[in-house]
Amino acid sequence: MAQTLQQTPLHDRHVALGARMVPFAGWEMPVQYAGVIPEHRAVRRDCGVFDVSHMGEIEIEGPRAAKLLQSTLSNDLDRIRAGQAQYTLLTNETGGVVDDLIVYKLDEFRFLLVVNAANRAVDYRWFRDREIPGSDVRDVSDEYALLAVQGPRAFEHLGLPDAKAFTFAEGEIDGIVCMVNRTGYTGEAGCELLVMAEDAGELWDRVLERGAQPCGLGARDTLRLEACFPLHGQDITPETDAISAGLTWCCALDKEFTGADPLREIKERGPDRKLAPFVMEERAIPRTGMAIDGGGEVTSGTHSPMLDRGVGMGYVPAPDAKPGTELTIDVRGRPRRARVVKKPIYPSHETA
Amino acid sequence: MAATESYPGELKYHREHDWARIEDDEAVLGITWFAQDALGELVHYEAPAEGASVAKDESYGEVESVKAVSDLISPLSGEVVAVNAKVVEEPETVNDDAYGEGWLIRIRLSDPSEVDSLLDAAAYRELLASQ
Numbered sequence: 001m002a003q004t005l006q007q008t009p010l011h012d013r014h015v016a017l018g019a020r021m022v023p024f025a026g027w028e029m030p031v032q033y034a035g036v037i038p039e040h041r042a043v044r045r046d047c048g049v050f051d052v053s054h055m056g057e058i059e060i061e062g063p064r065a066a067k068l069l070q071s072t073l074s075n076d077l078d079r080i081r082a083g084q085a086q087y088t089l090l091t092n093e094t095g096g097v098v099d100d101l102i103v104y105k106l107d108e109f110r111f112l113l114v115v116n117a118a119n120r121a122v123d124y125r126w127f128r129d130r131e132i133p134g135s136d137v138r139d140v141s142d143e144y145a146l147l148a149v150q151g152p153r154a155f156e157h158l159g160l161p162d163a164k165a166f167t168f169a170e171g172e173i174d175g176i177v178c179m180v181n182r183t184g185y186t187g188e189a190g191c192e193l194l195v196m197a198e199d200a201g202e203l204w205d206r207v208l209e210r211g212a213q214p215c216g217l218g219a220r221d222t223l224r225l226e227a228c229f230p231l232h233g234q235d236i237t238p239e240t241d242a243i244s245a246g247l248t249w250c251c252a253l254d255k256e257f258t259g260a261d262p263l264r265e266i267k268e269r270g271p272d273r274k275l276a277p278f279v280m281e282e283r284a285i286p287r288t289g290m291a292i293d294g295g296g297e298v299t300s301g302t303h304s305p306m307l308d309r310g311v312g313m314g315y316v317p318a319p320d321a322k323p324g325t326e327l328t329i330d331v332r333g334r335p336r337r338a339r340v341v342k343k344p345i346y347p348s349h350e351t352a
Numbered sequence: 353m354a355a356t357e358s359y360p361g362e363l364k365y366h367r368e369h370d371w372a373r374i375e376d377d378e379a380v381l382g383i384t385w386f387a388q389d390a391l392g393e394l395v396h397y398e399a400p401a402e403g404a405s406v407a408k409d410e411s412y413g414e415v416e417s418v419k420a421v422s423d424l425i426s427p428l429s430g431e432v433v434a435v436n437a438k439v440v441e442e443p444e445t446v447n448d449d450a451y452g453e454g455w456l457i458r459i460r461l462s463d464p465s466e467v468d469s470l471l472d473a474a475a476y477r478e479l480l481a482s483q
Contacts, residue, residue, distance in 0.1 A: 036392060036418040222418060303418050334398075
């Protein structure tokens with residue numbers, strides 16, 4: 001029962017700020033400080049900072065590191081140069097999604113993978129089991145902390161120049177050196193700062209002083225859902241394939257990787273079900289696991305602070321995934337109407 | 353946003369964190385400061401219909417925050433004579449004023465003797481302290 005939760009280097013700072021701490025993927029993490037809604041709005045309008053140090057970092061190095069990654073990850077690594085990053089999937093033999101992650105090309109022979117906290121061990125094992133001579137796989141998660149600074153004014157607050165999305169460079173904030181990644185999970189501009197674990201506390205303090213509002217995992221979830229970014233473990237899993245999830249764009253089906261054959265087959269014949277974003281037409285909040293009439297299921301649902309309505313994503317029979325289709329969701333025994341919309345659910349500065 | 357913690361002495365309390373203000377043969381019901389604080393900002397109130405009957409210790413509706421859903425447990429039995437439409441429109445009213453503007457329903461009591469089974473403010477505070 002008494003499972004020991006891991007703590008990030010910022011744990012005591014979260015507690016001091018009055019955060020509500022909750023267990024998440026084996027970690028004790030802040031779910032909110034001032035409240036999910038004000039934190040969400042701060043990111044959409046100005047700037048928020050999230051401690052996402054629970055996420056895993058795996059480094060793969062060697063003359064054949066690229067070969068190992070090309071044969072295991074869905075996206076085409078040859079499309080990025082050193083200094084660029086790429087959203088990609090780790091797929092299994094049936095085309096299911098073992099994890100979704102971002103790969104950073106440090107140089108021709110060195111890659112950093114930022115993976116979901118809950119999948120860190122599985123991913124590490126996955127790469128270790130497929131290691132080839134000339135590729136060295138290391139879990140370096142404990143060496144780093146990761147702060148996501150997100151919002152239309154994120155760079156202004158940090159005193160850093162904006163950069164092209166999915167690029168990264170070494171940077172410095174008030175003398176603290178970190179890797180500045182032009183990535184995020186909110187649909188807003190901003191960056192993720194990868195910093196040595198021992199410097200994390202000071203960096204966090206400086207970022208707050210510069211005017212970023214501390215934000216918890218609650219707002220992170222509502223923001224990513226408005227932006228229609230899938231959450232692994234809910235919207236995408238080892239049992240759901242990348243094509244049905246609408247992630248064909250990051251599957252290079254013209255190359256060989258684990259699961260490429262079944263994915264080509266699914267794309268060819270068309271998926272039976274598709275992941276569709278929707279907005280409630282009646283007052284109700286959809287939740288994970290609720291049934292959708294006609295054989296569908298809600299995989300993520302929440303209250304959208306920007307639309308002030310229930311919103312979500314779920315798998316529905318392919319013909320029902322067309323924007324405009326009316327859905328009926330079983331909200332604890334009450335049928336409630338929703339409508340399929342185009343991605344994203346809320347067009348932000350970045351995703352519009 | 354939310355008001356500071358309080359448990360007014362003139363109210364009766366149910367252990368599921370609901371309060372009742374007894375007014376002759378009627379009662380106004382709501383959730384306590386503790387309940388709204390645990391839930392966070394409310395974003396939905398699924399209210400019963402006027403005229404519906406509610407039973408002591410049973411659910412008469414739901415409130416939801418961004419993250420969670422909570423059943424509303426009736427401290428007393430009776431018939432719903434009014435629903436607070438303001439809370440249906442603006443559920444966050446409960447966070448701002450749980451015992452005033454944030455009331456949820458008014459019922460006509462079917463068994464006023466049930467009131468004796470409820471906690472007073474001191475007993476409810478003790479219950480919170482023990483949890």
